[in-house]
Amino acid sequence: MAADAAETTDAGGDGGETWADVSPEAARRLLLAAVDAFAERGFHATTTRDIAGRAGMSPAALYIHFRTKEELLYQISRVGHERSVRILTEASEVSEDPAERLASAVRTFVRWHAERHTTARVVQYELNALSPEHHEQIVELRRRTGAVMRGILEDGVAAGRFAVPDVPGTALALLSLCIDVARWFNPDGPRSPEQIGELYADLALRMVGAH
Amino acid sequence: MAADAAETTDAGGDGGETWADVSPEAARRLLLAAVDAFAERGFHATTTRDIAGRAGMSPAALYIHFRTKEELLYQISRVGHERSVRILTEASEVSEDPAERLASAVRTFVRWHAERHTTARVVQYELNALSPEHHEQIVELRRRTGAVMRGILEDGVAAGRFAVPDVPGTALALLSLCIDVARWFNPDGPRSPEQIGELYADLALRMVGAH
DNA sequence: GTCTATAACCAGATAGAC
DNA sequence: GTCTATCTGGTTATAGAC
Structure with a gap:
């Protein structure tokens, strides 16, 4: 990538x-x-x-x-979300194999939220402070993130490699799991971003019943 | 007072x-x-x-x-966290079977975060605004939450019913998954708190390789 | 215990010199 | 482009009437 x-x-x-x-x-x-x-x-x-x-x-x-303090938040949020969508998309294109795609997407997305936890915290948790117009633009970017994750799961199910009863719900849970890393990650903690990425990629494969 | x-x-x-x-x-x-x-x-x-x-x-x-606006936040946070620890603990005591315990804990904890998403949002995401003394008290309550989840996983592993390579990491991921529900849950959305609880309980069992 | 009024302070944002 | 000084309005918290 x-x-x-x-x-x-x-x-x-x-x-x-x-x-x-x-x-x-x-x-x-x-x-x-x-x-x-x-x-x-x-x-x-x-x-x-x-x-x-x-x-x-x-x-x-x-x-x-x-122009304003909010303009500053908007620029941070916009660039952060664009980056975030791009990272997830590119990571999901490494392979044709659904399990590899999912593992790569989760591993990379989690690593980003851990390594860049400072930026990610602002990007993921300060949305409400945006003006209505700016908020709407950011929500649109987030919809694209959800679509990428659902796409991976749908392909895995279609290929008979994933057992997922509820694709949108599981996609939501997977993204939720990745995003929340930004909330609790501590660079002085026992786990490196890489280790968390590996752990979460494994958990993701279990969640979708990859085989 | x-x-x-x-x-x-x-x-x-x-x-x-x-x-x-x-x-x-x-x-x-x-x-x-x-x-x-x-x-x-x-x-x-x-x-x-x-x-x-x-x-x-x-x-x-x-x-x-x-006394102050912060005192108000502290009371909300304290009562909310005490409630949250109690809910998780009680839900994990429904059975002797590790899988049932985990499913019950996750189902109940998720339902609480969805049904009470307003309270939960404050409880989980406004911690930083607390005074250092109050913050420390709340962090202590959160440590107990982590201990409960780790206990469930350890028991399941000891009983040979769960396959979990990294118990603390997986406990963290499970709690993270539950807590983040408060961030994105929308009562006008397509899923009820009960449905999300069921979905997440199932995902949790998959994550720990329950058998 | 609750109100009206206000003190004391600090925020975001701007004007004008350099 | 950056600074110092300042405007304007909103904030927490308190005093004192009822």
């Missing part, structure tokens, strides 16, 4: 590669600072002064690059 | 049975109003005026019953 789309390749960590092609540099620093602050305190508890301070700027400088 | 209430039995719905024995009545109305407001907007975006207004009181009346 070569990543050559519009959004740059990524390395590990939460260092900010996601925003590598945002310019000018000040806007990038602000986005990075906002991700950290939103993840730590939540959108509403974060002040624009805090974001600007983390980026080494005055409160007013933020408004040169973003 | 308020809410030293032991816990009551519950009925269905999110109507407020959880707070049935909180007195005086004004404190109960405030707790109920706060749950709705926190679930809808999040703790930080909720104003004390909003809470008091929903309870049909003036902003100042809130401070007769609760």
Whole structure:
């Protein structure tokens, strides 16, 4: 799965590669600072002064690059969701074998939510703070995520390789399992993102009765 | 003051049975109003005026019953977590059979998170807004939840009925799956809490390789 | 116990100098 | 583009009448 789309390749960590092609540099620093602050305190508890301070700027400088605090959240949410859909899609295209596709999708999606848990936390848990218009756009991206997962399961069932009585429900559960990693993952904990990815890929195969 | 209430039995719905024995009545109305407001907007975006207004009181009346807005969140969180631990524990004691115990625990825990998704959302997703002292108390209650789930899996493995390579990791995944229901559950959606409970109980049995 | 009124403070956002 | 200074409005919490 070569990543050559519009959004740059990524390395590990939460260092900010996601925003590598945002310019000018000040806007990038602000986005990075906002991700950290939103993840730590939540959108509403974060002040624009805090974001600007983390980026080494005055409160007013933020408004040169973003119209409002919500605009900052929207950019984070949009880029994060686009990345998330792309990661899941590409990971599900590694093979023709349904079990390999599912394992790859879950492993990769979980790894992303663990490695990028800071970004993922904002992306997955601060949606409600978006304006109605922005919220609707993000929900549309999420529908695509659900469709990808259902597609994998449907193909596995059609090929006689999965035993899944309720495809939409199981797809929901699988995505739910992956996404929730962002909530509880702790980089100082006993498990690495890779280990969690492997564990969850195995659990996913069991859930669909792969054989 | 308020809410030293032991816990009551519950009925269905999110109507407020959880707070049935909180007195005086004004404190109960405030707790109920706060749950709705926190679930809808999040703790930080909720104003004390909003809470008091929903309870049909003036902003100042809130401070007769609760020292601060955070105190209100703490009571909700504490009672919710105590209830949550108790529900999981009792559900896991229905039988001696590991598979029945796991299915009962997951079914019941999921149903609670769906039926009481409003309360559960606050209980599970607004922890960060608690003061450090209160946060620590709640984390301790959460550790007990984890211990209950691990106990079920260990017993199943010891009895030779479950095939679980990583008990703590799988326990984490199972709880994660249940808890995340509170995030996405929609009472107007196609699935009832009972249906989701059944689906998830089945998925849980598959995850542990029950036989 | 609840109300009205208000204190004390802090947020998001803007103006204008450099 | 960034800064300092400030505006405007909303926030938690309190005082004192009833």
